[in-house]
Amino acid sequence: MTHLEKADGLHQVAMDFAERAVVAEHQGRKGEARELYRKALTQEQAAAELLRSDVESEPSRSVLYRSAATLALKSRDFKQAKSLAEDGLGGNPPVEIESELLDLLGEIEASRPHVAKGTHRAVAYSWQVREPVDERLAAVLPPLFAALPEPFAAAYDPAAPWALLGDTLDAILAALPSSQIDIRLSPDVHILGDGIVIGAGTHIHPGAVIEGPVWIGRDVEIRPGAYLRGGIWIGDGCVVGASTELKRAILFPGAKAPHLNYVGDSILGAGVNLGAGTILSNFRHDGGEVRIGRRGTGRRKLSAVLGDGVMTGCNCVVHPGVVVGRGTQIYPGVQLRSGIYPEKSIIKLRQELDIVPQE
Amino acid sequence: MDSNEHPSLFLARLLEAAPCLTPIFRSFLVEAASVCFDEQGHQNGVGLKVEGHFVRAYALFWEPVGEAARRSHGDAEVATEYGAYGLAILLIKALTGMTVVQRSFKGTGFDFWLGDANDPGFQRKARLEVSGIRHGSTAQVKARLELKKRQIGNTPHALPGYVAVVEFGQPLTLIVRL
Numbered sequence: 001m002t003h004l005e006k007a008d009g010l011h012q013v014a015m016d017f018a019e020r021a022v023v024a025e026h027q028g029r030k031g032e033a034r035e036l037y038r039k040a041l042t043q044e045q046a047a048a049e050l051l052r053s054d055v056e057s058e059p060s061r062s063v064l065y066r067s068a069a070t071l072a073l074k075s076r077d078f079k080q081a082k083s084l085a086e087d088g089l090g091g092n093p094p095v096e097i098e099s100e101l102l103d104l105l106g107e108i109e110a111s112r113p114h115v116a117k118g119t120h121r122a123v124a125y126s127w128q129v130r131e132p133v134d135e136r137l138a139a140v141l142p143p144l145f146a147a148l149p150e151p152f153a154a155a156y157d158p159a160a161p162w163a164l165l166g167d168t169l170d171a172i173l174a175a176l177p178s179s180q181i182d183i184r185l186s187p188d189v190h191i192l193g194d195g196i197v198i199g200a201g202t203h204i205h206p207g208a209v210i211e212g213p214v215w216i217g218r219d220v221e222i223r224p225g226a227y228l229r230g231g232i233w234i235g236d237g238c239v240v241g242a243s244t245e246l247k248r249a250i251l252f253p254g255a256k257a258p259h260l261n262y263v264g265d266s267i268l269g270a271g272v273n274l275g276a277g278t279i280l281s282n283f284r285h286d287g288g289e290v291r292i293g294r295r296g297t298g299r300r301k302l303s304a305v306l307g308d309g310v311m312t313g314c315n316c317v318v319h320p321g322v323v324v325g326r327g328t329q330i331y332p333g334v335q336l337r338s339g340i341y342p343e344k345s346i347i348k349l350r351q352e353l354d355i356v357p358q359e
Numbered sequence: 360m361d362s363n364e365h366p367s368l369f370l371a372r373l374l375e376a377a378p379c380l381t382p383i384f385r386s387f388l389v390e391a392a393s394v395c396f397d398e399q400g401h402q403n404g405v406g407l408k409v410e411g412h413f414v415r416a417y418a419l420f421w422e423p424v425g426e427a428a429r430r431s432h433g434d435a436e437v438a439t440e441y442g443a444y445g446l447a448i449l450l451i452k453a454l455t456g457m458t459v460v461q462r463s464f465k466g467t468g469f470d471f472w473l474g475d476a477n478d479p480g481f482q483r484k485a486r487l488e489v490s491g492i493r494h495g496s497t498a499q500v501k502a503r504l505e506l507k508k509r510q511i512g513n514t515p516h517a518l519p520g521y522v523a524v525v526e527f528g529q530p531l532t533l534i535v536r537l
Contacts, residue, residue: 008479018464019384026437059518060480067463094518
């Protein structure tokens, strides 16, 4: 029996439970309905998991994840619902199912109860990897980089591309000389700390603040008011724009964060272009471990890994724990929630405007 | 509409159109649809118009609705949604010969999949998306259809299928093929 046939069997059982749950719910047997929805969720999740690594089985894979996520939402298991919806997006869903999964994520977010005022949880900040990342993640991550700059190539783990931001980046920056600046700097550029390397042909405008350790390649442009907070690797030909802040970031050659951007704990692939005001947010409000789907990354701070050529529109906000496949374009104003997004796609934003005459 | 010359459509024959559904759920759909027609004051044999990709008319028949069924389907919104499922599934069988062989959970209910029951998964299947209106104008039905089409995306359609909007007041069903 193939995985698809096994998944089909589990799905039929799940839907039988779901149908009975609907009837029980509308006949006022709420407790029984809840139990039946939970049973349906268990079976449907098991069906979807059977196809986790089988992106060739689309649309079955994403339909099952969408169905399971909807059942989890029905069961008010918001965390599970979100995780399942993200797993669904991690495959290769048809455009309609992808759109429904994104809508479902919005619905889950809107349905989550808010944390009560006054609650507080102590947060331990750590860069250490807590647990190994599931190897199966490599199978669902989209293609990201055509080539890796030499210092990163040997250490790259396709199942955990964000790991470059940890020990690998630390080791590269720790080996830098105290200062090696191959350009003439304006006296109005503020250089702080040790481990500063700036390549030939790079232009740094007055008013920029650069804290070490930082490695800046050749022909980079760093504009007025840019703030490099340390732990930075910037490849040849990149642009760091006016009032842009970088903190522990890797910019592969030609990447641009050109206008009013925040790039925290992120990797920008070659030729990435961030629209004005795009924010790569790196920290959860509850201080918890950043996860990609259901899998931990071992990092308390992590925003995005954007594949080569990704473009964001103005005022996008990328939430902690996002991977975007190469060449994908993101509409202006999108709130990109944690998850894995496919390559060569367009992530659209739907909105409705009511335009009414003035009284 | 004079329905005497139209072919008959029996709600009770949902089993033939959706063999994969559980008996309890099929009864639930039939009962919900019956309550919707009854509540709109229709009598057995009422003429049902189908427009859009198909242009047909049917004479519709259902079992008498008791007080218990009316009470059970007191939530008009829910009854309309599930009644619409039942009628749309029957119509698709009558219009295309295709039966519902899969269903998946979506939104507040289900979407349905048409095709070969021996073919596992959702490949090579057509999707049936259904929406219901208890009482509305033709313009409202068309507007709902456009909304539904926008929701599931206009182009390109990797998933073939049908969108059906069922209105119980006239009664009218609009069906488009994607």
